[in-house]
Amino acid sequence: METQIKETLIQLLDGINRSDAGSILRGLEALDAHLETGRGKLHPQLIHYLEGRSYAKALAWLGGDSGIPVGSCAPRRSENR
Numbered sequence: 001m002e003t004q005i006k007e008t009l010i011q012l013l014d015g016i017n018r019s020d021a022g023s024i025l026r027g028l029e030a031l032d033a034h035l036e037t038g039r040g041k042l043h044p045q046l047i048h049y050l051e052g053r054s055y056a057k058a059l060a061w062l063g064g065d066s067g068i069p070v071g072s073c074a075p076r077r078s079e080n081r
Contacts (some may be wrong), residue, residue: 001038002046002062008034009059031055 008030015023035042035050042050049058052071060068 001034001041005031005034005038005042005046005050006059006062009055009062012055013059 008027012024012027012031015027031050035047039047046058046061049055049061054071057068057071
């Protein structure tokens with residue numbers, strides 16, 4: 001399933017770069033379907049990215065990137081601690 005999600009993410013981001021509304025719509029629908037059917041089998045971090053529509057982060061995570069920037073939903077560490 002992760003391979004299908006990765007391929008869909010690549011197609012979606014390409015559609016966004018080309019401003020292709022049809023490709024974008026198909027990609028969003030496909031990702032929503034993957035999330036719905038695969039929720040019990042997918043890694044929680046991937047689910048988090050897909051639910052938050054952080055598609056570039058999801059693609060980076062699937063590619064093994066460990067330098068994904070922390071978003072606003074993550075707890076912040078105090079600089080004084």
